[in-house]
Amino acid sequence: MNYFFLSASFALLLLATSCGRTGSNTSSIDPGEKEMQSVQEIGTSAADSLMKSLGGKLKSALQSGGPVAAIQVCQLVALPSTAETGNQFEGVQIRRTTLKPRNPANTPDETDRAVLLELEQAANNTEAPPESKIIWEEKVARYYRPLMIQEVCLNCHGKPESFSPELKTTLANLYPSDQATGYSLGELRGVIRVDVDRKQAHK
Numbered sequence: 001m002n003y004f005f006l007s008a009s010f011a012l013l014l015l016a017t018s019c020g021r022t023g024s025n026t027s028s029i030d031p032g033e034k035e036m037q038s039v040q041e042i043g044t045s046a047a048d049s050l051m052k053s054l055g056g057k058l059k060s061a062l063q064s065g066g067p068v069a070a071i072q073v074c075q076l077v078a079l080p081s082t083a084e085t086g087n088q089f090e091g092v093q094i095r096r097t098t099l100k101p102r103n104p105a106n107t108p109d110e111t112d113r114a115v116l117l118e119l120e121q122a123a124n125n126t127e128a129p130p131e132s133k134i135i136w137e138e139k140v141a142r143y144y145r146p147l148m149i150q151e152v153c154l155n156c157h158g159k160p161e162s163f164s165p166e167l168k169t170t171l172a173n174l175y176p177s178d179q180a181t182g183y184s185l186g187e188l189r190g191v192i193r194v195d196v197d198r199k200q201a202h203k
């Protein structure tokens with residue numbers, strides 16, 4: 001009786017694993033070495049380019065008008081320059097996303113969320129998160145670049161108690177559902193996600 005039960009479950013187990021294997025045929029989406037390298041290169045230059053462009057705009061806005069004026073600049077330029085940077089690369093789309101969005105347009109999807117949670121855990125365990133992470137989907141490879149909280153970010157993403165009353169009012173007016181405050185130095189703020197068309201990467 002026991003023996004029968006055991007062998008029956010063993011057979012079921014075998015069946016389940018073999019079905020699993022044929023069912024989720026991952027081999028068709030696994031990248032080759034060349035494609036892996038190509039996506040890594042495209043993702044790195046697109047993310048670098050966005051960081052340079054947004055970082056430069058943020059710095060000059062902060063210098064000329066302080067956080068309140070800079071918030072208004074961010075609000076006007078962040079989404080368009082992110083899209084524009086993507087357009088400079090063939091077959092590439094870029095977005096920024098986070099577990100605590102300021103702009104609801106940057107809300108993560110399920111895959112983003114899983115990557116963000118993994119990177120956040122790595123950052124919290126005091127080991128620095130990896131420099132990048134790639135998720136291979138059928139048509140698109142998602143390259144993720146972690147964005148960490150540095151000193152300058154605290155101006156607008158730090159503890160609300162440290163904000164001037166004008167800054168609080170500006171944020172509340174522009175972003176009524178803002179979740180992106182209360183961060184400390186070294187925490188994961190979010191990611192840049194670069195979607196690379198895999199047909200493009202094969203070229």
Ligand code: HEC
Nearest residue numbers: 070071074075078079096101102103106153155156180190
């Ligand atoms: C001058 C204020 C200001 C500073 C300083 C600032 N941010 Fe932001 N941040 C914003 C605003 C405003 C938005 C929303 C932009 C939009 O509407 O698309 C934003 C959005 C973001 C987003 C997109 C996700 C979301 O929450 O909508 C990320 C990621 C981000 N910031 C990271 C950073 C990092 C990292 C730093 C430091 C290097 C930084 N920010 C410094 C104001 C600022």
